[in-house]
Amino acid sequence: MPGGGEDGPLLRAVGVAKRLGERLVLRDVTLAVPAGAVVVVLGPNGSGKSTLLKLAAGVWAPSRGRLERFGRPVSTEATDSRVGYLGHRSFLYGALSGLDNLTFYARLYGVPRPRERAAELLGQVGLGRFQHEPVRRYSRGMEQRAAMARAFVAHPQLLLLDEPYTGMDVGAAGLLDQWIRRTTAEGGGVLLITHHLDEAARMADQVGILWRGHLAAPLIEREGGDGFRDRLASTYEARFPGRRPRGA
Amino acid sequence: MGRKFTAIVLKDLQLELRSKETWVAMVAFALMVALVFGIAVNPLRVALASVFPGVLWVAYLFAGMLGVGRGFEQEARDDALTGLMVAPGDRLAIFLAKLTVAFVFMFTMEWLVLPFMVVLLGEPVAGGVLPLLAVTLALGTVGFVGVGTLFAAMAANTRAGSVLLPVLLVPFSVPVLILAAEATGGVLGHVVPAVDPWPWLHALMAYDVVFLGLPLVLYEFIWEV
């Protein structure tokens, strides 16, 4: 519907292109994340996946095209507290404790009773015992859990996840699956970026394959059964002969 | 806007309370400058008190460079700056918060260092001049942190940024150094012949307006892409 609104997709990209220096990293990407769906963008390293997510998060501005969240154009100025972004890095401050870090982000997002919310989330990701330790002393896995909690601090309705499972232990990955499912069940939407076929097959309602800045249209829809993963693999093969995604 | 600004300022102060890295480094550095100067210059030949304002501001500015640089290194380490940028609210709030924190740290450091400088370099400071001295220190510091914050944001994204920052900032410190040192000399009142600090303070104000305004126009270009 024109202008989006409450019924439109949570995220909509129309003809989005991004130029970095002389290179065109994204070309003409069109994609929508409807409410209640997990959209996965699958592509090898260097295909422009992270760039797409950075545009969706509003870190960068697109060079061309239209990008809307909740029916309103995304710009580097129009930030939105309903968006949760989990990037490659943790966005946490090493010298502060996990609790202080999350309290800060809760405050930044205007969450009521920020300290309670921070403690609650840290408990959920299993860091309750370590909440007063500085993040500097966390192990890699603990830091990832804390970063995950940070992305969920303000009950996001639109989740932007940049290869979140990379290096995650099984427990944390299971918890993230659960949180993603809960978000979609509550009417939220998820845009997940990965280069791993299994993750796409496990989580996705729709899959887009990104190669050298081109998103293959239309998106591949999940239609029940175990055939989904094989269909993804064969589509990938057909698109890029001789190239296989991770896990295929 | 207000919420973002306050949250970031409080976070930086909390971070500093926990790590104590920045202010310890700044104060230690400023004291080293005073110490090295006192040793290197023969006090029998040079009246240390007559060069006091200049030495004071050299120490302040170099310690200040250390301070503004650290402010952005903390944000760059785990890409927290991106987290701040996507958080709700204007990016201007981030820049203003970093600028405010840089000012608070530098201004505090100046008062912590001042008594040591007074003792080491033998410059008596009368209690009556303290208000005007505070104005002078504040104006000089404002002039420095505006450009300092802008360049520190750039240096955080370059190779060897901590080496680059002083090279970029020294030319911009020249007006502050001259104007603030002369004004300080005038305020303290031990310079012969006596100097009226006000023309220098007015010039410093003009400099502050330009070099607080320019970064506010240009900061957005540092953070896109």
Next chain:
Amino acid sequence: MTKPKARVWTGTWWLWLMAAIWVVALYLNFIYTPDARYLLSSERIFYVHMGSATAMTFVYGVTFVASIGYLWRRGLAWDRWAAASAEVGTLLTTMVLVSGIIWGRTAWGSWWTWDPTITTTLILWVLFLGYLLLRDWTDDRERRARYAAVLAIVAFFLVPLDYYAVYFLKSIHPAVITTHGVNLAPSMVLAMLVSMVAFLFLAAAWILIRLRLLTAEDHLVEIQDRLRTPLDSL
């Protein structure tokens, strides 16, 4: 994918024009003009000094305009202009400083004085060394262009302020061109003007040559990028 825009001007006739102007300039400088009354032959370095100073001002003007142009239009061609002119400007500043130091030694008896004009020129030199370092140490091509443009614009506002800050020291720099006209013998004025033109041509030639190389470098990177990831036919 965009085609490499290898539109680089390769003509050389302007180099010959420049050579001709330089022959005239050198003739005027060393043979045509008489010795100065007090400074004798050492006066002649003044033409080099004045010429490089004029070209320097002009060239930094190009840097400033190109930097604003880059932030406004975002074409890397603007940035190449800024980079080429800043490099040449730094070189010219070096010439201004060196010729000034030599001239100062004979005219005033000291190599260096902390006069506003001289000090500001030195600051300018440090500033643009910083600019070139910033360019060199910023890896991302686009970011390099953006940062450099921001620095150049801020620097443009700094230079006059630096001058007035140092101006409170008493100035001993000679004012050759004042509001009342030019304080020079007519033949010297001619030599000075031709020298200015010669240096402007030299600066322009340098900039164009650097520009060509920078353009080639950018295109090379683009081609390397393309070779690294084949399958462009999609």
